[in-house]
Amino acid sequence: MKIDLRSDTLTKPTPEMLDFMMKADVGDDVYKEDPSVNELERRIADMFGMDSALYFPTGSMTNQAAIKIHTHPGEQLIADAYAHVYNYEGGGVSFNSGVSCKLLTGDRGMITASQVEEAINPPDFYHSPLTTLVCLENTTNKGGGACYDFEEIHKIKAVCDHHNLGFHLDGARLWNAMVANNENPKEYGHVFDTISVCLSKGLGAPMGSVLVGKQQFMDKAIRVRKILGGGMRQVGYMAAAGIYALDHHMDRMSIDHQRAKELGLQLEQLSFVDYVSPVDTNIVIFKLNDSPLKQQFVNQLSDNQISISDMGQGKLRIVTHLDYSKEQHESFLMFLKGYE
Numbered sequence: 576m577k578i579d580l581r582s583d584t585l586t587k588p589t590p591e592m593l594d595f596m597m598k599a600d601v602g603d604d605v606y607k608e609d610p611s612v613n614e615l616e617r618r619i620a621d622m623f624g625m626d627s628a629l630y631f632p633t634g635s636m637t638n639q640a641a642i643k644i645h646t647h648p649g650e651q652l653i654a655d656a657y658a659h660v661y662n663y664e665g666g667g668v669s670f671n672s673g674v675s676c677k678l679l680t681g682d683r684g685m686i687t688a689s690q691v692e693e694a695i696n697p698p699d700f701y702h703s704p705l706t707t708l709v710c711l712e713n714t715t716n717k718g719g720g721a722c723y724d725f726e727e728i729h730k731i732k733a734v735c736d737h738h739n740l741g742f743h744l745d746g747a748r749l750w751n752a753m754v755a756n757n758e759n760p761k762e763y764g765h766v767f768d769t770i771s772v773c774l775s776k777g778l779g780a781p782m783g784s785v786l787v788g789k790q791q792f793m794d795k796a797i798r799v800r801k802i803l804g805g806g807m808r809q810v811g812y813m814a815a816a817g818i819y820a821l822d823h824h825m826d827r828m829s830i831d832h833q834r835a836k837e838l839g840l841q842l843e844q845l846s847f848v849d850y851v852s853p854v855d856t857n858i859v860i861f862k863l864n865d866s867p868l869k870q871q872f873v874n875q876l877s878d879n880q881i882s883i884s885d886m887g888q889g890k891l892r893i894v895t896h897l898d899y900s901k902e903q904h905e906s907f908l909m910f911l912k913g914y915e
Contacts, residue, residue: 577880578903583748583831583857583896586779588816595819601811604630611811615818619772619785622821623764627793630814631805634747634784637771639667640799642708644769644792645741648673651704653694657684657717659745660710671803675704683852684718686711688730695738708741709734714748719892720835720858722752725762732766741792742766747773747784751856754828768792777828777857778820779897782813824897831857831895834904838893841911847872849889859893860886872914879910 579585588596602608612630620628631637638660642652652668654661656678660668668674677694679686696703709731714720735742744767746752753760763770769788774780786796800806832855839854839861847866851859863869869889876883884892895904 576903576906577882578899578907579882580893580895580899580907581882581884583776583894586775586897588779588781589897591823592779592816592819596812596815599811599815601809603808604810605806605808609809609811609814611818612814615814616785618818618821619787622760623770623787624761625764625770625787626790627796628785628787629793629796629800630807630810630817631784631786631800632782632807634745634771634773634775635664635667636800636803636805637784637786638664638710638743638745639671640786640796640803640805641743641769641771641788641792642668642674642710643672643799644795645708645743646672646674647707649704650707651675651677651696652708652710653677653679653686653691653706653740654710655679655681655684655686655712655715655718657681657715658710658712659716659747660712662717674708677706681718683721684712684715685721685723685727686731687727688734691731691734695734695740698738706738706740708743710743710745712745712747714752714856714858716747716858717886719852719860720748720751720854720856722756722855725756725758728766742768744770746770748776748856750777750825751828751832754825755832755856774817774820777831777896778817778824780813780816780820783810783817785817827897828857831897831899834899835859835893835895837904837908838895838911841908845872845911845914847914857895859895861891861893863889863891868914875910881907881910 600610616628847868849862849864851861
């Protein structure tokens with residue numbers, strides 16, 4: 576049995592999703608005439624209580640567009656050192672926007688209001704870049720699916736307001752955080768200026784992300800999307816997958832979270848596992864020690880057609896998802912129990 580837990584981006588559309596996609600009403604989205612895209616954008620804007628939303632092909636593009644909207648060349652954004660916008664978007668912050676990053680050492684990818692306050696460059700000190708934006712990530716990818724405490728987000732928002740800074744959320748796995756903590760998306764819409772949400776991870780759509788935000792920022796978004804090459808035509812077939820996922824795949828993410836927790840608990844029992852990071856949602860990060868069993872474990876993962884991600888320095892990552900079945904989960908647990 577092949578088990579692929581490298582990422583939740585590996586999911587494929589369900590037969591029901593495919594059927595819904597093929598029946599989608601479509602048009603030319605560059606002319607804003609695709610009914611399915613317009614419906615998806617309206618639904619997500621309403622969900623977050625935001626003024627407007629715009630469909631993009633990828634989450635990296637939504638983040639990069641948001642950064643470009645909030646900043647000017649030569650300025651600086653504040654983010655955690657684990658941030659996706661810095662580590663996994665091909666240097667786009669500097670290439671697309673001419674902006675530098677001040678990186679902070681947070682807790683599993685999460686920073687605090689006091690850290691943000693200390694990191695802001697004095698606006699009258701022209702030798703340093705002007706700080707204009709704070710970017711958070713929830714859940715944190717490199718931080719192991721960790722979720723921000725909303726009270727801390729409110730505190731960071733107060734710092735941003737006091738210093739007139741933009742506030743963007745990379746919410747690629749925000750659905751996971753909201754399901755795990757029973758949060759209302761309108762709470763996020765009330766706090767952030769712009770939010771990027773991904774449809775192709777926990778929700779299981781084949782592609783697409785949506786940038787949602789206040790109108791003063793979203794007025795610029797469609798032009799930036801065009802500049803970045805993100806204008807698409809009859810993309811309603813893909814937008815329909817997002818609509819279907821919102822209706823059918825949201826609540827089931829709690830299953831992914833439970834299975835991730837069970838895997839984490841089992842890994843903690845193994846002598847060659849140095850530690851398992853706290854499991855909040857659907858990501859499990861663990862580190863192997865130098866036990867003689869270490870290489871045997873890695874080899875037998877491959878021999879048993881179990882794929883997980885190697886993060887380097889002995890750290891491995893598991894991501895549970897829509898296509899990780901109950902049968903696969905039980906099989907993987909039995910594999911791990913064989914090492915007790």
